[in-house]
Amino acid sequence: MPGTEAQKPPRSFPAAAFLARLLRRREGLAAALACLALAAWMSHPLWGGVWFDAHEYSRYVLRSIEYLRDLRAGALFPRWAPDFYGGFGSPFFDFFPPGVFAATAPFAALGFSVTTALKLAMLAFTAAGALGAYEMVRRETGRPDAALVAGAAFAFAPYRFVDLLLRGDLAEYSALALVPWTILLYRELGRTSRERLPRTAFFAALCHAALLLTHTIIGQWATEAVFALVLLPAALDWLRGRRLRALAPFLALAGAFGLAAIYVWPALAEKGFAHFERVVGGYYVFSHHMVPAADYLKFDYYGFVGDFPPWQRMPFSVGRPLAFAAVVAVACLAWPRAWRTTLAGLPFWAGTAAFLYVMTPSAEWAYRWLPMAAYVQFPWRLLGLAAAFGAGAIGVTWAAALDGPLRPARWPLCLAAVALIVFDAQRFERVKAYYPADKVPQTVADVVAGGMDGTASADEHLPREASRPPAHPRDRLIVASPGVEARATQKSGTAYDVQVDATGPGAADLLVFDFPGWKARTIAGPAQATLGPSPQGLAQLTFPAAGHYEVAVSFGTTPVRTAAAALSLLTLLFLWPLLKALARWRVLAPRAAPEAAPAPPPAPSVQPSL
Numbered sequence: 001m002p003g004t005e006a007q008k009p010p011r012s013f014p015a016a017a018f019l020a021r022l023l024r025r026r027e028g029l030a031a032a033l034a035c036l037a038l039a040a041w042m043s044h045p046l047w048g049g050v051w052f053d054a055h056e057y058s059r060y061v062l063r064s065i066e067y068l069r070d071l072r073a074g075a076l077f078p079r080w081a082p083d084f085y086g087g088f089g090s091p092f093f094d095f096f097p098p099g100v101f102a103a104t105a106p107f108a109a110l111g112f113s114v115t116t117a118l119k120l121a122m123l124a125f126t127a128a129g130a131l132g133a134y135e136m137v138r139r140e141t142g143r144p145d146a147a148l149v150a151g152a153a154f155a156f157a158p159y160r161f162v163d164l165l166l167r168g169d170l171a172e173y174s175a176l177a178l179v180p181w182t183i184l185l186y187r188e189l190g191r192t193s194r195e196r197l198p199r200t201a202f203f204a205a206l207c208h209a210a211l212l213l214t215h216t217i218i219g220q221w222a223t224e225a226v227f228a229l230v231l232l233p234a235a236l237d238w239l240r241g242r243r244l245r246a247l248a249p250f251l252a253l254a255g256a257f258g259l260a261a262i263y264v265w266p267a268l269a270e271k272g273f274a275h276f277e278r279v280v281g282g283y284y285v286f287s288h289h290m291v292p293a294a295d296y297l298k299f300d301y302y303g304f305v306g307d308f309p310p311w312q313r314m315p316f317s318v319g320r321p322l323a324f325a326a327v328v329a330v331a332c333l334a335w336p337r338a339w340r341t342t343l344a345g346l347p348f349w350a351g352t353a354a355f356l357y358v359m360t361p362s363a364e365w366a367y368r369w370l371p372m373a374a375y376v377q378f379p380w381r382l383l384g385l386a387a388a389f390g391a392g393a394i395g396v397t398w399a400a401a402l403d404g405p406l407r408p409a410r411w412p413l414c415l416a417a418v419a420l421i422v423f424d425a426q427r428f429e430r431v432k433a434y435y436p437a438d439k440v441p442q443t444v445a446d447v448v449a450g451g452m453d454g455t456a457s458a459d460e461h462l463p464r465e466a467s468r469p470p471a472h473p474r475d476r477l478i479v480a481s482p483g484v485e486a487r488a489t490q491k492s493g494t495a496y497d498v499q500v501d502a503t504g505p506g507a508a509d510l511l512v513f514d515f516p517g518w519k520a521r522t523i524a525g526p527a528q529a530t531l532g533p534s535p536q537g538l539a540q541l542t543f544p545a546a547g548h549y550e551v552a553v554s555f556g557t558t559p560v561r562t563a564a565a566a567l568s569l570l571t572l573l574f575l576w577p578l579l580k581a582l583a584r585w586r587v588l589a590p591r592a593a594p595e596a597a598p599a600p601p602p603a604p605s606v607q608p609s610l
Helices: 014-042 044-048 059-072 099-109 114-141 144-155 158-167 170-188 194-212 216-239 243-259 261-269 276-280 293-297 320-333 339-343 346-358 361-369 379-401 407-428 444-449 559-584
Strands: 478-480 484-492 495-502 506-513 518-524 530-533 538-543 547-555
Touching: 014 044, 014 114, 014 144, 014 407, 044 114, 044 158, 059 099, 059 114, 059 444, 099 114, 099 170, 114 144, 114 158, 114 170, 114 379, 144 379, 144 407, 158 170, 158 379, 158 407, 170 194, 170 216, 170 243, 170 379, 194 216, 194 243, 194 559, 216 243, 216 346, 216 379, 243 261, 243 559, 261 559, 320 339, 320 346, 320 379, 320 407, 339 379, 346 361, 346 379, 478 484, 484 506, 495 506, 495 538, 518 530, 538 547
Parallel strands: none
Antiparallel strands: 478 506, 484 495, 495 547, 506 538, 518 547, 530 538
């Protein structure tokens, strides 16, 4: 019969389909491996010496030594740095996020030196950032070539070099590497299947929590950006009756803060016990470090807002790739074939523009309106977040521009673009100097010998009762009042045994800074010894009666820390099951679409008689 051939289903070729899928996977795998190679090339200056001279000097080495010391002593979540301030100690890890040091610990456990372990951790974070930008754009566009350009653009963004090699802010650098993954997972909540929503929401919360645990300021601003990113899609999903999908981003946000509670809650609750007012005063007032918008487009500019020698100046340029992509995106909006794909990049362009705006002097009002925004100290650090969103914008714009006649040449053009990005970034790839091997601390003894560095520029982690750092390292462990003979033995960084012979009521100052968590347990004695702050902010033991005392003094938990740790553990154990249970809850089931009116029965056909 005529037309029968046209009604046959198209012939399928399973072998050809399989080869096509394999080719696509090989193409994506090759692009991902290229991202790893780019990450290794970007971070290769780290290996030019034992340790590199940057604004942070060797502070991250000191911090890692202290963190690893606490881990080896049995602290599952270190909070006290016992050798800072000449042995008086610091609650450094109670306020500074642990992500970098936790990532360094496995490499140190394998036998690498502290400096090598830190460098390997930075190589891993560099690769994670490039792969995150790659995967973020690949999921948006389905184009490995566009994803590779985005990965290169993020890895070689000017501020990434500044963060790693000039500032040496390894925590901020590492946190920025997690931003593309966080964006990707929250975006996935709007397009994954309902069956995969619980799993995707759990991993979004996990990645977001890792971001908060790696750098507080980047985590704070990324959280606000993610909230803005998901708000409109969630509202539209709710109006369309897809309630679980609408709630999933906010459940993931809540889960992220639950997972990160072990750090975030104590840091917020206990910052009143330290001099945190110092991080928002004087040199650190945010308004002193705003960026004139014109500096964004000074592509050959290597300057800094402030009086620094030429080798310490920092570029505030957005970089040529992002500026060029913005021009191409505007052109694509006028091209009927590309404007829809270009509009898909609107969330990335909006995020990039928002972060570039809030760094300019005209946005000072925002820092007084947004909660805790003044703690940013240096608004120009948000260039890293602009680079993360900008990488997505670059990738989507690439996919739009090469979706027409140029598509067959996409891979040669992609490789040429990556080569140009790498070449353009070479002027930012610099380390001013390397420390000699004998000047880099590697052990606890090196930290103690290093003097009085609290590894915080403003001494914001100094306990409240101590108005200033000690003038000299401690030369003993305990100082007793008249009538009290005291001896102390340090068992570990956070534990002391004290023996006292008192002729009457008296006191003895253990030469460590007092801070919530220090506790005294009287093992033997005529009465219970108590522990509190001395007028100088030291941990002071008070003995109410004459006699011989044996007291164990140690640093441990507080009710806030215990509750926060419990919340993080419960969230880790029950977030995914809770999300799966919500997915089965009938109240959150998608609303059924209204049934269409039944079609009228076909009219009977009348066959002509012969």
